[in-house]
Amino acid sequence: MSLTEPRDAKRSLRALMRARTAASAHALIDAVLALALPADAILAGVIPLPSEPDLMPAWHELHRRGHVVVFPETTPAGKALLFRHWQPGSSLLAGRFGTVHPDGLEAVPDIVFVPLLAWDRRLARIGYGGGYYDRTLAGLPGAVAIGFGFAQQEVASVPTGPYDVPLDAMVTDRGVVTAGDRSFADTVSGRHRRPQRS
Ligand SMILES: Nc1nc2c(c(=O)[nH]1)N(C=O)[C@@H](CNc1ccc(C(=O)N[C@@H](CCC(=O)O)C(=O)O)cc1)CN2
Numbered sequence: 001m002s003l004t005e006p007r008d009a010k011r012s013l014r015a016l017m018r019a020r021t022a023a024s025a026h027a028l029i030d031a032v033l034a035l036a037l038p039a040d041a042i043l044a045g046v047i048p049l050p051s052e053p054d055l056m057p058a059w060h061e062l063h064r065r066g067h068v069v070v071f072p073e074t075t076p077a078g079k080a081l082l083f084r085h086w087q088p089g090s091s092l093l094a095g096r097f098g099t100v101h102p103d104g105l106e107a108v109p110d111i112v113f114v115p116l117l118a119w120d121r122r123l124a125r126i127g128y129g130g131g132y133y134d135r136t137l138a139g140l141p142g143a144v145a146i147g148f149g150f151a152q153q154e155v156a157s158v159p160t161g162p163y164d165v166p167l168d169a170m171v172t173d174r175g176v177v178t179a180g181d182r183s184f185a186d187t188v189s190g191r192h193r194r195p196q197r198s
């Protein structure tokens, strides 16, 4: 065996980095589960793509607490997402772009948890570039949009255009940021409504 092969050091670095990622994911799940979500709100979660934080444990727990949980079906390009009822054990179908969705009945969510690649303090976000969430939120002006991701996905400024819909709140492994420094309770209470684009 070569004395220059840093096998043990590599093994411990791998373990350290896996543990760090797992700790951030746990902290994000805990932050989602600490949100004061109205009991009667229909919540839209999302089944993760391989590169995204896996919040499935949070969706399971929110369902166990009695929330109605729905997940998006990726529709043809240019259309708003469809949301379908999910519960633990629901059959899942393969959809567009490697996404997966339940085969439950359609429902309209009150609170939409929004996946993203980057976010900023103005609560602008950028996703995979399909415009799906922007189109979907534009069609749901009464819904509350809560972005989720890691604190390290924050950037100074996300470039935005006329169709980009800002988030009402952002939840990360380091806590919650709300628009206009509102309380989270005010943010989800429905007192705040997004204007609809005409
Ligand atoms: N988990 C999850 N589900 C989701 C989303 C998401 O971001 N995350 N979406 C959020 O909108 C919608 C799906 N949106 C997507 C839109 C485009 C591509 C896409 O174009 N993927 C390319 C890679 C990018 C590229 O080459 O331009 C690919 O798969 O080849 C993927 C997902 C609905 N479901």
Ligand SMILES: Nc1ncnc2c1ncn2[C@@H]1O[C@H](COP(=O)(O)OP(=O)(O)OP(=O)(O)O)[C@@H](O)[C@H]1O
Pocket: 115, 125, 126, 127, 128, 129, 130, 131, 132, 133, 134, 135, 138, 161, 163, 164
């Ligand atoms: N409400 C809308 N009506 C028409 N076009 C829209 C609407 N919302 C977004 N688009 C268009 O969709 C395209 C993709 O938008 P953008 O690059 O902002 O996607 P994204 O936010 O990264 O994706 P996603 O929301 O799916 O995560 C853009 O050309 C944008 O103008």
